[in-house]
Amino acid sequence: MNHALFIVKVVKPPIHLMFKDYETIEIKVEFPISRQKNSKNEIILLLWGDHREDFLKYYKVQDYLLIEGIVTLNVNNKKINVTVKKLYPFLLV
Template sequence: MNHSIFVVKVIEKPVHLIYKECQSMEIKVKFPAPRQKDSSNELTLLLWGDYKGDFIKYYKTQDYLIIEGTLTSKGYANEENEVKLIVKKLYPFLLI
């Protein structure tokens, strides 16, 4: 497993996914830019269960979050080799 923790900024509205009886949500986020110019600094978060409702209730675009979860790219055959993060814990970063 690739357990990781990121501080990210939400850059797009969430997209609801429904597959049979399972419901999830995908959210595009951005983390601080790496030193290399050609490196990607965007992730897609996968939210399941109670985190979906909490995200819609408490967070919006341009918010900063601390995300704890598992990185995955296996099974997603994209041209851009997009990385997804399955969220295990979700915290606000800056409360204004």
């Protein structure tokens, strides 16, 4: 299974999407520090339900998050998507 935990930084405001009867948001985030110069450090989070409402209510661009979710790879666009199962605020001092 592609289950993972990440600490990420929100870099762009959410984009609202509609799938059948479900409202979701798509958020572009990046890892705080890239380890290699040529490594890709941006991923896209997909949130719906309570996670979507909580994100819109409490979080904004430049916030750090600890996310737990399922990783998928979009081969056509070469983008990494994470369907969020749990979402927590993260503080870097």
